[in-house]
Amino acid sequence: MKIRKRLLSHKYEPDSTEAGVHYGTKHTHLAYESEKLKEFREAEQLQAQILLQVADATRVREEGRKRTCAAEHLPGLVRAQAPCEAPDVGYPTPYLQISEVSSAEVRIGPMRLTQDPIQVLLIFAKEDSQSDGFWWACDRAGYRCNIARTPESALECFLDKHHEIIVIDHRQTQNFDAEAVCRSIRATNPSEHTVILAVVSRVSDDHEEASVLPLLHAGFNRRFMENSSIIACYNELIQIEHGEVRSQFKLRACNSVFTALDHCHEAIEITSDDHVIQYVNPAFERMMGYHKGELLGKELADLPKSDKNRADLLDTINTCIKKGKEWQGVYYARRKSGDSIQQHVKITPVIGQGGKIRHFVSLKKLCCTTDNNKQIHKIHRDSGDNSQTEPHSFRYKNRRKESIDVKSISSRGSDAPSLQNRRYPSMARIHSMTIEAPITKVINIINAAQENSPVTVAEALDRVLEILRTTELYSPQLGTKDEDPHTSDLVGGLMTDGLRRLSGNEYVFTKNVHQSHSHLAMPITINDVPPCISQLLDNEESWDFNIFELEAVTHKRPLVYLGLKVFTRFGVCEFLNCSETTLRAWFQVIEANYHSSNAYHNSTHAADVLHATAFFLGKERVKGSLDQLDEVAALIAATVHDVDHPGRTNSFLCNAGSELAVLYNDTAVLESHHTALAFQLTVKDTKCNIFKNIDRNHYRTLRQAIIDMVLATEMTKHFEHVNKFVNSINKPMAAEIEGSDCECNPAGKNFPENQILIKRMMIKCADVANPCRPLDLCIEWAGRISEEYFAQTDEEKRQGLPVVMPVFDRNTCSIPKSQISFIDYFITDMFDAWDAFAHLPALMQHLADNYKHWKTLDDLKCKSLRLPSDS
Structure with a gap:
């Protein structure tokens, strides 16, 4: 057979090389030199085997002459011209009937699937015989093929097309790092079902072949030894299609099965051959009252059993299903609440590898008997069980x-x-x-x-x-902690009351109740305040008031001085009918019971929250919604809201088995302690009892308001309080402003129940207003709370307690990331709602500026409070 040498010229469109990717095209630079004779002769020997396919080969080749690229191109990328014909090698092409392979029917169990044509992405920095080989192999196989020249264009193309197969040139590193390209693709979600092939250089006979493990670790699935033969490339692609690609296609189809299971009304449970629970659907969770996280990985034997079944029933069931037979019957199961329910159960063994039973699938339905109807009623009405599912x-x-x-x-x-x-x-x-x-x-x-x-x-x-029927209508489900470790740890550390109790690691909470301590003379009245302090207090009505300057000049006693000034401005003494001397003594006792050794939860924080509360009370809409009793209660609550705080979270105290956690049943431990101690300190000594001259009814109303506000600062109810405020205050107000026909009464903000919501929201915002302070103050507060969390993590490690916020490790923590997560998860929505009511543009601007500061540091991979050059 005559061997012809052909040299097809390059055909580029303008800027095609700059685009770096060629969609559905191939630069036709093919030179078949004499060294190809051996390959052609070997192919010629195959001719006898494919004579019946010659006619089809001619048809394929004729279509190739007329074909132009059919693939789409991305915006901003140039599409190069397709070749007009395949290389003429003088013999019939032995790659036929391939389109049938690409569109073949695939079965997975009883499902019948049809796979779309395979898409292949070739990532080669330069055109050579190897890229040519894969190109023509794709063309003969009927695959849709794209070529990328740079890592950037490759990633862009993949995100647009979601190719099933990617071939990356790993033979040289001067143009791009093949393993880095593979890792960048693997970092995207669509790559989960993509097969990535590494083309490596051929190893000479006198060199030992390298291990494939580094390629696997980088994300490659297979390795292809350099071979520009079209049939070798074709065979590799066909093996991948019928192997990994088809397996991945079946796995993707399984998602539809799981979707069906999740929406099935019958309860479904799948276990392993040794009865370890592997899957339960939502219907099972509702029926049994468990969350799937409490069940997966557990053995059935470890779950509570109902005592209503006959003694030999379980043995009968196990004997039957272990023989590979299906079992059906009535079975009593025990729900998480302890109630027994009668179920009709069907257990089917699933035969797997080696012909052995690998799984058991259980289908469970509630029996519609007279005795069982009451339990069915209870399942639907039992809010406690459903609240977690x-x-x-x-x-x-x-x-x-x-x-x-x-x-x-x-x-x-x-x-x-x-x-x-x-x-x-x-x-x-x-x-x-x-x-x-x-x-x-x-x-x-x-x-x-x-x-x-x-x-x-x-x-x-x-x-x-x-x-x-759930118990928490206004609280979101906190089940997505895997997105951001900082958010996850903040939620776990602040919004739960502990993980587990460890015996033998009890944290002894020691109260040091002081009456007074000072080396700075306390003023008899507000008029006796030293000039340096008085000058600072002149600015206390401004949001930009610097609490740290007051802390410095008062030797860490800012609460007494700021408190006297604020309480005087709001006429608290007149309302309580107490003397300024009594009020001063009360402030001294309360401040003495804040721990100055705490980095964050000390009397400076209390003074800061008091300042924010007073600022909010001065806003027109807040002032118009509350009466003087509400104002006095809010100021007192802000003052005492963290008194005797140990510098540790509720979760820590619960895990450590502290006396307080035991006393308050692991529920709102610190907040309950703050309010209880505040009233104990106040009423036990007449010299500081600011309530001694008000009548019983006023005292009870005031006490209830103070307790309610302090308990509102507990973070487990955060979303409940915010969403109640939005639905009961913001939305009716917005409807009134927009002039809608909503029947909601916007004047209802003066109703007692809505006044409660306003006060809760106000003290919550005041308690965590640090991100809304001027930048210098925000940074200082961020450093202090981080240090307190670092100290807690250190102590948890020393005592062998669960580390509830692992990201707050002083050696690895990124403070900017933690601040970004805190603002995103807790602050933004809450202050948007509060701003819509109270109108706080300056605070919202500070919040935006501070967020930008933390984001800039995070983008620069800086983990500290400031850039090193700014320190």
């Missing part, structure tokens, strides 16, 4: 989340029929009552609407009912 709602405006649904009371005695019969007249009277909680009315309306609704609407209303 369903997302919490932000939008429902019901404010009586703890109202009792009297209908659910009648189902509580289902396990004691005789008792139920004796109590029937009493239950009947309860059902005949016309008193209904708001949430009960809502649920009854939805139940009535379901009766005549289509199935899809009824199912959606079921979902609504499940959400409404």
Whole structure:
């Protein structure tokens, strides 16, 4: 056969090399020299085997002559011209019927799938015979092929096309780092199901072949030894398609199966062959009252069992399913709440590798028996069990989340029929009552609407009912801690009451109750304040007031001086009918019980919160919503809100088994202690009892308001308070401003329940207002809270306690990242809502400026408070 040498000229469009990527094209620089004779002769020997395919080969080649590139090109990238014909090597091409391979039907179990044409991305800095080989192999296989010349254009192309196969030139490093390119692609989500092939240089016979492990660690799936033969490239691609690509295609299809399982009404549980739970669907979580995180990885034997099953039932079930047979029957299961429910259960063994049982799939449905109906009722109405399995709602405006649904009371005695019969007249009277909680009315309306609704609407209303029956209607589900470790640790450290109790590691919380301590003479009245302090206090009404300057001139006693000034301005002594001497003594006692050794939670922080609270009380809309009793309660709450704080979080105290944690049952430990101690210190000595001259009714009202505000600073209720404020205050106010026909009464902000929401929001914002202070103050506060968290982490490690905020390790922590996470997660939405009500443009500008500061440091990989050059 005649061997022809052809040299096809380059065909570039302007700037094609700068674009760095060629979509659906190939520069036709192919020179077949005499060294190819051997390859051609070997191919010629194959001719006898493919004579029946000659006609089809001719058709493919003729279509190749007319084909132009059909692939799309990205904006800003140049599409180069496609070759007009395949290289003429003088013999029929043995790569036929390939389009059938690319579009072949794929089966995964009973599913029948059709795969789209394979997309291949070639990443070669320069055109050579190897890239030519892969190009023509793709062309013959019917694959869609793109070529990229630079890492940047390769990543851009991949993110646009999501190729199934990527071939990267790993033979040389002067143009780009192949392993770095692979890692950058692997860092993207679409690459999860992509096969990446490394083309490596051929090793001579006298050199030992290198290990493939570095390539695997970089993210490559396979290695291809340099070989420009088109048939070698073709064979490699076909093997990848029928191997890894097809497997990845099947895995992607499995997502639809999991979606179906997640939306199935029947409870489904999948376990391993040794009965370790591997999967449960949401219906199972609802039925059993567990969150999947409490079940996955646990053995069935470790879960509580109902005592209503006959003794030999479990043995019967195990004997049956271990033989590979399906078991069906009635089984009593115990929910997390301890109640027993009757289920119809179907357990199917799944045969896997080696012909052995690898999984058991259990399908569970509640039995519709008379005795079981009450338990079914209870499952739907038991808010405690559902609260952890369903997302919490932000939008429902019901404010009586703890109202009792009297209908659910009648189902509580289902396990004691005789008792139920004796109590029937009493239950009947309860059902005949016309008193209904708001949430009960809502649920009854939805139940009535379901009766005549289509199935899809009824199912959606079921979902609504499940959400409404949770206990925390205004709190989001905190289940996504894997996105950002700083946010995750802040949520875990501030919004939970501890991880677990470790016996033998009890943290002894020592209270040092002082009456006074000072080497600075205390003023008898506000008029006796030293001039240096008085001059600073002249500016206390400004938001930019520098609390740290006051801390310095008062020798870390700023609370007494600022407190006297602020309380005098708001007429607190007149309202409480107490002398200024009594007020001064009270401030001395309260400040003495703040720990000056704490980096953050000391009397300077208390003074700062008092200053912010006073500033907010001066805003027109806040002032118009509250009366003087509210103002006095807010100022007192701000003063005492962290008294005797140990410089450790609630989670730490609960994990350490501290006396306070035991006393307050691991719930709002510090906040409960602050309020209790504040009242104990106040009333035990008449010299500092600021409440001694007010009547009992005023005292009880004032006390309740102070307690409520201090408890609102506990972070576990953060989102509940913010969302109640948005729904009850912001939205009605916005409707009034926009002139809508909303029936909400914007004047309702003066209602007692809305005044409570305003006061809670006010002290919450004052408590964490540091990111809204001027930059220098913000930076100082950030350094102090970080140091306190560092100290806690150090102590947790020393005592062998769980480290609740691992990112706050003084050796590795990035303070800018922690501030960014705190602002994003806790501050921005809350202050947006508070600003919409109180109008605080200066604070919002400070917040934006401070966020920009932290973001700049983080972008520069700086972990400290400032750039080294600014220190």
